Amino acid sequence: MLILGLTGGIATGKSSVSKIFEEKYKLPIIDADKIAREVVEPGNKAYDQIIKHFNPLIDNLVNDDKSLNRGALGSYVFSHRDELKVLNSISHPAIRRRILYLIWKEYINGSSVVILDIPLLFESGMDWLCSRVLTISCNSQNQLERLLKRNKELTEDEAINRINSQMKIIDKVKKSDYFIDNDSSFEELENNVEKFVKLNLPAIKVTNNNNNYSYMINSWWNYFQAIFPPFAILGIFNATIRKSILKLKLRLTKTSLE
Numbered sequence: 001m002l003i004l005g006l007t008g009g010i011a012t013g014k015s016s017v018s019k020i021f022e023e024k025y026k027l028p029i030i031d032a033d034k035i036a037r038e039v040v041e042p043g044n045k046a047y048d049q050i051i052k053h054f055n056p057l058i059d060n061l062v063n064d065d066k067s068l069n070r071g072a073l074g075s076y077v078f079s080h081r082d083e084l085k086v087l088n089s090i091s092h093p094a095i096r097r098r099i100l101y102l103i104w105k106e107y108i109n110g111s112s113v114v115i116l117d118i119p120l121l122f123e124s125g126m127d128w129l130c131s132r133v134l135t136i137s138c139n140s141q142n143q144l145e146r147l148l149k150r151n152k153e154l155t156e157d158e159a160i161n162r163i164n165s166q167m168k169i170i171d172k173v174k175k176s177d178y179f180i181d182n183d184s185s186f187e188e189l190e191n192n193v194e195k196f197v198k199l200n201l202p203a204i205k206v207t208n209n210n211n212n213y214s215y216m217i218n219s220w221w222n223y224f225q226a227i228f229p230p231f232a233i234l235g236i237f238n239a240t241i242r243k244s245i246l247k248l249k250l251r252l253t254k255t256s257l258e
């Protein structure tokens with residue numbers, strides 16, 4: 001199974017690309033932002049830990065329906081770096097466990113590709129899981145404008161704090177196997193995703209019925225690997241070697257980006 005990591009900076013366009021992968025190409029998506037919201041719902045261990053640590057520090061941390069006030073928590077942690085680390089140390093293990101479980105489910109289902117949409121893919125070290133990584137980039141002016149337009153509750157300083165709490169986009173691009181530049185229109189983004197799919201996911205059959213793409217994501221090889229896990233381990237080993245060779249080649253060719 002090919003695990004394609006999809007990452008980028010905040011508001012650079014990951015979710016937009018993920019929507020194209022899901023709706024146009026019918027690829028299965030594992031969305032870390034969605035999982036991050038689920039694992040801190042009331043009743044979960046991470047929720048209790050967050051209340052215990054942050055309730056004395058933040059006013060209105062809990063909404064009337066007992067859910068977390070994400071706006072208040074976000075404003076606090078993105079302006080207190082050490083506290084962001086505490087929040088990450090509480091939520092990331094639970095997010096990671098859920099992601100591993102969902103990957104396993106896709107594997108058992110016989111999927112040949114799964115997209116891991118994780119904003120903090122490199123920061124959390126989860127890139128080791130991916131056969132390939134695709135970064136969605138855009139310039140810093142577009143990033144700030146899009147973030148402020150989407151999250152109207154943020155001041156410019158707060159938006160800049162959020163951007164600066166992540167690894168620089170250029171560093172993510174350097175660590176990736178592919179990147180798509182999202183500085184133009186949505187239409188252009190969709191075209192670039194189409195080019196990416198045709199060039200880099202050739203092993204998957206595509207049918208185009210009345211402009212609706214559908215992926216044949218099941219194949220005998222995937223079922224075979226599911227029944228005989230040692231073959232899957234061989235597959236992972238093979239992907240890791242190919243990935244290391246590709247990374248070495250990219251390191252030699254990407255100097256023009258600096």
Ligand SMILES: CC(C)(COP(=O)(O)OP(=O)(O)OC[C@H]1O[C@@H](n2cnc3c(N)ncnc32)[C@H](O)[C@@H]1O)[C@@H](O)C(=O)NCCC(=O)NCCS
Binds near residue numbers: 010087092
């Ligand atoms: C701080 C929180 C409460 C803010 O919630 P809010 O609803 O305002 O934002 P949301 O979760 O939709 O995230 C929006 C974007 O912020 C960025 N972001 C989120 N968490 C972090 C983080 N810990 N560090 C850096 N950037 C982050 C990502 O680019 C994400 O796509 C929330 O993001 C959170 O619980 N973060 C910790 C969990 C996490 O790391 N999630 C990211 C997925 S791995």
Ligand SMILES: Nc1ncnc2c1ncn2[C@@H]1O[C@H](COP(=O)(O)OP(=O)(O)OP(=O)(O)O)[C@@H](O)[C@H]1O
Binds near residue numbers: 011015017150
């Ligand atoms: N090419 C584009 N032209 C104009 N607006 C865009 C473009 N791509 C994305 N946007 C807008 O920018 C905002 C951020 O995009 P999106 O939510 O896809 O980013 P993201 O990387 O998933 O963000 P986050 O990390 O916060 O989840 C959205 O409001 C989206 O509609």
